[in-house]
Amino acid sequence: MDVDLRPVKKLRESAAARSALGPIIEAVCASPADLSRLRLVCDWIQYKQNFREPVVSRPISTSGTEIAFDLRRCSDIDLEAGIKHALEDPGGLALEPWVPGRDSCIWRFNALYWQALSDWEQATGQEYEQSLPGGESDARNTEAARELILELFRIWDELDARRALPDELYVLELGVGNGNQARTWLDEFVQLDRRHGREYYRRLRYLMGDYSAHVLERARKAVEHHSERVSALVVDATRPGITLGFLAGKAFLVYISNVYDNLPADELACIHGRTYQVQTQAFLADDDADHIAGQANVSRPELPKVIDRLLRIGPELLSESAPGQFPDTRTAVGFWRAAWEALRLRERYVPLEGLDSYQVTAELTGEILRPLIEGDGDVRMHVSNGALSSLTGTLPLLHPFGRVQCHDLFLTGSHQYRTGFYGPGKYDGSVVNWVNGPLLQLVASRRGFAVRFTPFRQRPGSNITTLTAQARD
């Protein structure tokens, strides 16, 4: 039996975590599972809202089973019953077939959250920024803005001296939040430009891109006094080139904050030298399914179809199309929130026949993963497909002297996957997943960009890390 204890820091810090280990082993040994074919994995799931029960089992193809425990919740449950339940037919109401993680409906829930944010906010009575850890977005700070702007001035002066400065100076922000970052940045730009005396503000084109028209509208109002310099565009962050192709080779700065952790991702695992894809299936536990169906006045077998309909058309249209079940948008949002809260994922490991048969993004095969996944024993890691697609779509937008600056939840070393849990979890109505930083670094490097990670200076001690990408050589 393999035993994989990942949350090494918590094991030192938490007596509860340590004290759960003995009973876990006792309970596993008392179970009917074939111990010679068993992997036992212990995590510490830091998200209070997540997609997992405290004990779950995952088939590893036909070669064995993995039982996973959330140490955070193991001290006060009946472990033997939990293991028995996990190993039995898990039941529940499946909302989708088995799929790679990025194709799971959890991402449709995530997309709906951003599309119908105002409905969600009205129902919860709080703006989404308040649901972020600390209650505000991380990206607004005059000092940080000044530093970036002065660096731009330096580059522009140099290009100007060589008659190589374009007429229009593009800056792009992806994931604009409430517009505070843009406002801080632009206000600071005006002041510094006045002092600098080169009239760069006149040539500035500040593009705000966001997936949510609602968020974009709020941000646009925040920078209304810069309206001649600012354009707002609805952008799918995973395919920036579609909307922003005209920007190829022109952007001097692409600023991205808290976007990548919210984009679809697969997971791959290397177990005993063999590579597996983690497939997932979203489901509702039996009790939850019955409860939600009852509340919505639909039959249990109908429930997946109603949820699918919600995800396709949103709460407002759902209410309009089924007024008998959802008399107003608020009721439909209540249904949405209940389904989201109850949403769980079950997982299984499916062998991958050759890395090159796995498509990371439309342009990138799994070959790129080889150094990370086959480098150093057993590991399970995010492929961060959405973030990779976004980054590789963003890099071509950069001017040769441009840079990407991105604040997000990045792992900065592959070893971290052996020592902690990094998602997926739930943040309010959205999904949160840490981003595989070394993978982004590797892919960017193969495209001629140096990526470095530094602690997020504006909030010491936070989990946020700053990624900077610039052309190398």
Add this chain to the structure above:
Amino acid sequence: MLLPTTVVGSYSVPEWLERLKTEYYQRRISAQHLAEIHEVAIKAAVKDQELAGIDIVSDGELRRDNDVDYFLARIPGVHIPQRAKTDYFDYYDAEVTRPLPEQADSPETSLDLAADFRFTRQLTQRPVKFSFTGPFSLSRRIRDSAYDKPGDLVRALARRLNAEARELTAAGADFLQIDEPFLAGYPEHVELAVEAVNLVTENVDATWALHVCYGNRYARPSWEGHYDFLFPAVKAARVDQVVLEFARKGLDDLRLIRQHGWEGWLGFGVVDVKTSEVEPPELIAERVRRVLEFVPADRLMINPDCGLRHLAPEVARQKLRAMVAGVAAVRAELTGGDKS
């Protein structure tokens, strides 16, 4: 022949070849096996060019990891402390701590470019262009603590390349090209670069081309700007042809050819190598018609903007075929002949 078609140098490096090159650095395949793989790939590249109808072919520079390392690793006196690479395309860190030995002092220290040329020569009946990176660009990838004046390293490299050029012509090469992909980033050094080019070409009986672009590292330009910096300095270069990129940047800089009275040939870049979108022959033809307003047909050679290294093999083939078809159409208009 009017409007001969050619390539700039590098040819598409398939993903499998990239992987094998990297595996060599990870010691998974031997140098001997990699050399054999390169030879097979070069044969295929030459055949691809022939099938596409290219008039003057190249070896695709497929032995070279990038535009610099193949040369620096072979030039005596250039020290490369760490020869392992994570990825084959990465540049070496190179340094020069003492003045480079002159080739005349150690004639056995050839870079052996002539052997590369001979291999290609026996593969095809068509004329062969052989290109190598110029002294100025090579110098930009060397940490120099040997020379008091930076220009002296460039000149020393130029003398070394001059010796190679002589060996190349002795092996039968008659069309040589100097590539200066870094020059656009250092326009203030154009006079030095031209001086070095003249050292390379000195007393070498060949047709000489000089290729200056805005960089093609990872299919992206390394710099932006205009060719203004190149003129009039390049008129002092003892070369027969300048090979410039126009497809990606647009044709505005053609005005410089007329404005400065460039009397040599122009290698006119009509295919954008930084996009996988294949230009239709009609667009190629239109670009060629435009350049004819600035340069007479008997001083024009038609080529892609730069090397095809970063394009997928099928895209490279399609682009070359489109280029040949576009040129054939214009050639027919000029001569009243068959367009095919």
